[in-house]
Amino acid sequence: MRGNLAKAFELTNTQVFRRAALPKSCTDLLGRKLFLFLLTVQGLGAFALITLGVVLRKSGVAKNVIRPRIRQEIARAGVALLPMFFFVALALGFLVVGQTVSALAKVGAINYLGSTMVIVVVRELGPLLAAMLVLARVGTANVIELGTARAMGEVEALEALGIDPVHYLIMPRVIGMALGVFALTVYLIIGALGSGYLFAFLQDVPLTPGDYFKQIVESLGWLDFALLALKTIAFGFFIAIVTCYHGLAQPLRLEEVSRVAVRAVTQGVIVCVLIDALFIVLYLLT
């Protein structure tokens, strides 16, 4: 309730630092940046844990209100982006798969095609590209919507009506984005692998569709499916957390909304890259 948002934000009053005059020495500036970074990490961590707590505790509360909102968010972060993902899948297939297949065929290394595709498209490019596109299309909209709602006093209005803003505003976005990124990544990978073969076929690469897909299937293990699901859900969850946090953190003035949107997208990219790095370590360890 009242405490949920306050708890996360009272920990991290970064506005004090952001609005203060610039320090004169470089070391002071570096110190301030480091301090801001640590405060942001602390705030994001607290916000992520609070949101996770609300998702687990309140999954059955006000179902008639929350479930349509979750469906709406899945449509926004998933279904509505399908045409764009179809285009990106074609482009990815052409840029990466088509050229790789062709290059491998030229050096007689076509047998490595499956494992190369799995590493490049399934493990790395597919999930990361899907996350970046969702961040750009839906994450920015999240920050602007929530920032405007905050500036217009809608969050206080929710609290006055006894409605937990984290439950009503954040939870549907988190679930919608997590499922959206996961589903879109699957479509993107399938589309890219399919269109990649098409472009390779057009270049007269001596590879039958059966051989192409057989190599890919043989290179995929159960771990790839499990980590792909975990990674994309983590991407969606943290993109939603970062963008919602910045949209709702501190009472905003309307003129601050665009600046906060830029900051949220930058941090969203950093968080996604860090998650990706973590999963690379996991792949290497297993």
Next chain:
Amino acid sequence: MSENPNIPAIEMRGVNVAAMRDASFIVVEDVNWSVAAGEFWVIAGQEHSGKSDLLMLAAGLMPPANGSYKLLGTDTKDFGEAELAEQQRVGFVFQGGNLFNQLTIAENVALPLCYQKNLAPDEAAPEAKALLALMDLAPLADVTPANVAANWRQRAALARALILKPEILLLDNPLAGFGARHSHWWLRFLDQLSRGHGRFGGKPMTIVVTADDLRPWQNARRKFALLRDKKFIPLGSWNEVETVNDPVVKELLAVPVELAS
């Protein structure tokens, strides 16, 4: 908490009120204020005197910076999930309405009922429609707030606050910027609520409003207080307000002030 009429609806002891936007800045100090069930209070003050912050604290939207505040007998410092029922006994109308811009007027009004009682929109619609009709808002039911004039948005906010049938109604400067027609409607309707409106169980509702102009609120049944220089000053009834020799009160009553020559 309990339905005991002897428990004050609002009870503040030595309360310091922080600004909603900056918790480190105290806007009102040492508030000692008790509101009995069924009373109608008007808190007057100039701009930025802390009226809205005091009202938000009274609604339990923020804790006191100092002192103790009991809302319907429950200390708001401990307000959390368990005290949600107490929160629902308080209706709050923001200045300007603070409606949800993505929803229509009817959806705005129905939202608290749908959320708190877990009702589908169709199930909450009859209650919302009845309230909209009571506020003369029926023709605007399917319009979004951005396309509605400010005075109708404020009425929609009142309907939204009343749909859960609260015992206490807090209104932040409800007459700000209104013409005579709308001001008259609000004063008449709030008076009906204060005496006990049939639609809301007939029980007198405890009402607290803030105002930057005291004149429309002239009524012997109402109690008045003033916010000035970070102080909460109870003034008493209207008769006492008229006799107060305070320049701020005179200003809020729009009494001509003699200018120094």
